[in-house]
Amino acid sequence: MHVELLAYTQRNPALTVESVATIGDLGAIWQGKADYPENVVEFAGRVCYRSTHRMGAAADFIADRVREGHEDIIEHLVVTLRITDSLEPLRWRLLNRHCEVSELGSGAWLVSGNTRVWLDFFRRGVALEAVPILRTLAPGIFAEYAGAADISPIAGAAPLFDEAALAVLAPYEQGPMRVTLLGYTQPLLADPELALHHGAATFFFEGISRTCTHQLVRHRLASFSQESQRYVDLSKGGWKAIVPPAVAEHPQAMAELDEFWRIAEEKYAALRKMGIRKEDARFLLPNAAETRIVATMNFAAWSHFLWLRAVDKAAQWEIRAMGQAVLRMLHTLSPDVFAEHWRVYQEQFIQEA
Numbered sequence: 001m002h003v004e005l006l007a008y009t010q011r012n013p014a015l016t017v018e019s020v021a022t023i024g025d026l027g028a029i030w031q032g033k034a035d036y037p038e039n040v041v042e043f044a045g046r047v048c049y050r051s052t053h054r055m056g057a058a059a060d061f062i063a064d065r066v067r068e069g070h071e072d073i074i075e076h077l078v079v080t081l082r083i084t085d086s087l088e089p090l091r092w093r094l095l096n097r098h099c100e101v102s103e104l105g106s107g108a109w110l111v112s113g114n115t116r117v118w119l120d121f122f123r124r125g126v127a128l129e130a131v132p133i134l135r136t137l138a139p140g141i142f143a144e145y146a147g148a149a150d151i152s153p154i155a156g157a158a159p160l161f162d163e164a165a166l167a168v169l170a171p172y173e174q175g176p177m178r179v180t181l182l183g184y185t186q187p188l189l190a191d192p193e194l195a196l197h198h199g200a201a202t203f204f205f206e207g208i209s210r211t212c213t214h215q216l217v218r219h220r221l222a223s224f225s226q227e228s229q230r231y232v233d234l235s236k237g238g239w240k241a242i243v244p245p246a247v248a249e250h251p252q253a254m255a256e257l258d259e260f261w262r263i264a265e266e267k268y269a270a271l272r273k274m275g276i277r278k279e280d281a282r283f284l285l286p287n288a289a290e291t292r293i294v295a296t297m298n299f300a301a302w303s304h305f306l307w308l309r310a311v312d313k314a315a316q317w318e319i320r321a322m323g324q325a326v327l328r329m330l331h332t333l334s335p336d337v338f339a340e341h342w343r344v345y346q347e348q349f350i351q352e353a
């Protein structure tokens with residue numbers, strides 16, 4: 001079997017050290033110990049514990065999380081390999097359905113999987129020829145293969161975006177919501193069907209409600225790392241209530257919501273003072289509670305998400321606003337893959353407005 005690296009999750013070129021330095025805690029991504037792909041993984045893990053200020057502080061943060069089983073964080077780094085001279089990939093999809101396997105003909109295959117998939121393969125003794133590539137890309141994730149020979153450093157592909165495109169790819173804010181494209185992978189593939197299944201993107205959503213993320217996480221062909229209400233105290237989290245526009249525009253309704261949120265905060269603090277654990281005190285938190293989440297999907301899964309949540313007028317206002325921000329960025333990254341979504345979005349929401 002011959003194994004060749006085709007693509008892996010790259011940083012969004014609009015996220016430079018300077019451009020995100022003062023945007024929330026996004027600048028922390030640069031403080032990790034590794035290269036960007038693994039920094040995104042550490043960042044996703046630290047979003048869960050609200051500890052992004054400690055990026056790079058713990059030598060083995062990723063390896064420790066993997067050891068203790070908090071493995072969703074390693075689903076945010078996607079790697080595509082070209083496999084030749086083997087029939088092996090035929091059965092890989094049966095072993096782990098979270099990978100994409102496409103036959104290219106003449107014994108060649110395209111296989112995309114996140115690093116959790118690749119780790120699962122290696123632990124089953126499968127695809128071991130790929131260990132040096134994965135180990136080089138992500139030494140923290142593949143720490144248990146420390147003995148494997150590393151390959152020479154892998155240069156990231158240089159994406160070419162003009163100023164206008166970079167402006168669309170920059171973090172987008174609307175009210176309390178912020179949508180940040182953290183990274184993406186997009187092997188250069190002429191076949192649109194292959195591009196759909198082997199491209200992937202990772203977003204960081206902030207300033208959204210639990211109502212919104214509950215809808216988001218119903219999308220099952222995806223990977224999520226969400227700020228924990230079990231480990232993060234309401235006061236440390238500084239969570240606010242996300243207010244629906246219909247309530248914000250109605251002074252009496254707004255007063256009711258304010259009062260309700262004040263009581264929720266007060267009673268939460270009272271339970272905590274009594275020694276009730278965060279995991280139980282959180283039972284008082286309403287759907288309005290603000291949250292943060294990192295989400296990774298391949299383009300096919302984002303495509304399905306966008307049909308339901310971005311360009312359909314039946315979608316709820318908050319997730320629709322979030323979905324439309326995602327669509328603008330994905331269409332900029334990959335205009336061919338998201339052309340039809342873009343057309344419907346323009347027709348339904350831009351031209352009609």
Ligand SMILES: Cc1cc2nc3c(=O)[nH]c(=O)nc-3n(C[C@H](O)[C@H](O)[C@H](O)COP(=O)(O)OP(=O)(O)OC[C@H]3O[C@@H](n4cnc5c(N)ncnc54)[C@H](O)[C@@H]3O)c2cc1C
Pocket residue numbers: 218219220221304305308309314315316
């Ligand atoms: C307007 C609207 C209203 C909704 N109302 C409700 C509601 O009242 N109650 C409620 O519970 N949910 C509701 N939902 C959620 C909805 O039913 C889905 O759970 C959610 O949108 C995720 O989408 P999905 O299931 O199509 O696909 P995803 O989970 O994103 O999966 C993508 C595709 O993979 C395939 N797939 C994934 N898993 C399976 C599986 N186990 N079996 C077969 N095929 C699979 C399907 O083809 C699916 O379309 C609503 C969604 C919308 C957009």
